[in-house]
Amino acid sequence: MTSSSDLLNQIRATLGRAVSPSHTSRSDVSDVFEAYIFALVVEAARVEGANVHFRNVDGSVTSTFLFRTSPGYLHSRRRNYSYAVIEFQNKPTLEAHLGVRVSGQSSVAHECDVSVLWATEAQMCRNDRVLPRAMSVEIAVECKFYTTSVSLGLARSFIGLAADLTANHCYFVVNTSSVNVEKLLARKGKHWNTMVIPANGHEVQRLRNTFQTAFANFKAKN
Amino acid sequence: MDQQEAAEVERRLREILRENGLEWVLEQVDEAIRGGKFGQREATTLKEYYEEAELYLSLDGRFATKGRAKLTAIEDYSARERIRLLIDATEQAAVVSTYMASEASQRLGELRNGNGPARIKFVADDDAEELPTDLTEVDERSQDADRLRELLDALRDMVDDQ
Numbered sequence: 001m002t003s004s005s006d007l008l009n010q011i012r013a014t015l016g017r018a019v020s021p022s023h024t025s026r027s028d029v030s031d032v033f034e035a036y037i038f039a040l041v042v043e044a045a046r047v048e049g050a051n052v053h054f055r056n057v058d059g060s061v062t063s064t065f066l067f068r069t070s071p072g073y074l075h076s077r078r079r080n081y082s083y084a085v086i087e088f089q090n091k092p093t094l095e096a097h098l099g100v101r102v103s104g105q106s107s108v109a110h111e112c113d114v115s116v117l118w119a120t121e122a123q124m125c126r127n128d129r130v131l132p133r134a135m136s137v138e139i140a141v142e143c144k145f146y147t148t149s150v151s152l153g154l155a156r157s158f159i160g161l162a163a164d165l166t167a168n169h170c171y172f173v174v175n176t177s178s179v180n181v182e183k184l185l186a187r188k189g190k191h192w193n194t195m196v197i198p199a200n201g202h203e204v205q206r207l208r209n210t211f212q213t214a215f216a217n218f219k220a221k222n
Numbered sequence: 223m224d225q226q227e228a229a230e231v232e233r234r235l236r237e238i239l240r241e242n243g244l245e246w247v248l249e250q251v252d253e254a255i256r257g258g259k260f261g262q263r264e265a266t267t268l269k270e271y272y273e274e275a276e277l278y279l280s281l282d283g284r285f286a287t288k289g290r291a292k293l294t295a296i297e298d299y300s301a302r303e304r305i306r307l308l309i310d311a312t313e314q315a316a317v318v319s320t321y322m323a324s325e326a327s328q329r330l331g332e333l334r335n336g337n338g339p340a341r342i343k344f345v346a347d348d349d350a351e352e353l354p355t356d357l358t359e360v361d362e363r364s365q366d367a368d369r370l371r372e373l374l375d376a377l378r379d380m381v382d383d384q
Contacts, residue, residue: 008234020363028344029315032323149254
């Protein structure tokens with residue numbers, strides 16, 4: 001029978017190979033989570049009937065996806081960041097971005113981990129080097145990757161963020177769970193999804209369906 | 223698993239995480255441990271007398287038992303629960319994050335042109351030269367992540383069973 005000491009020796013030998021050298025900080029793993037949620041948002045648009053393609057800030061077609069490690073400005077040209085162009089027939093074109101700042105109702109700049117906004121607004125931002133306005137944001141996702149339950153403080157911050165962004169669809173998405181966070185956000189009528197990890201197909205599907213509903217509402221309203 | 227063995231398992235798990243540069247995982251686990259866990263505990267509810275002056279003579283005398291109720295309470299994590307927290311956190315940081323990187327790469331590749339996984343890089347939006355995080359090697363790590371998940375499951379069972 002394997003002893004706990006043997007198991008720990010095997011874990012020691014395996015962990016070093018399993019963990020990416022670039023995942024040695026919390027923000028690195030959070031970046032991966034944001035990219036994963038970005039993929040789910042874009043996938044939801046595709047399932048809802050959109051034509052999707054990827055562009056870089058300089059207008060070139062994306063071959064390697066380049067994303068931000070920290071919040072930045074949509075108009076920044078320091079790096080050739082990638083984004084998705086989402087086109088529904090006879091509807092305004094949308095763009096999906098990762099880690100850009102958006103101006104809230106109070107004119108304060110907030111970071112949106114994943115955002116979907118009108119392409120006209122995005123182009124104006126690139127032309128005039130300004131921040132997108134919250135009113136143009138169709139989907140804003142706050143992504144939290146934690147190795148333990150997320151703290152209640154993060155949910156409280158999200159409630160404030162959602163109030164200032166006034167986004168039609170603001171989502172709080174976490175890889176773990178927290179009964180108190182779920183309770184608070186449910187009572188406040190906010191969108192939340194916990195336990196969103198690849199192995200949890202049910203929650204991943206539920207989240208993608210929620211994004212699909214957001215796109216369906218966008219199509220109906222415009 | 224007795225107290226002594228549990229303490230040794232926790233010590234070694236912490237050591238392994240530190241050796242692999244995962245101090246940030248320990249910080250999150252320690253924050254969770256400091257916060258304690260929410261539970262329910264039965265408490266005796268009280269009522270206060272205002273009318274009967276003689277009861278004010280002693281503080282204890284002002285209050286009378288009203289009934290029993292289940293209320294929210296914070297409790298410390300047990301030694302076994304602390305190990306569970308460490309195992310779960312290790313799994314999220316080393317296994318789930320690897321699967322997530324693989325899924326992101328697969329899904330974006332599929333959405334772009336369907337010709338295999340996409341190459342994803344992360345770079346900071348400032349002047350600092352930073353080594354990009356590249357997700358292209360993720361598939362090579364997936365097998366190790368599978369093996370690590372099995373080992374963590376076995377350790378979890380050991381902690382739960384004994």
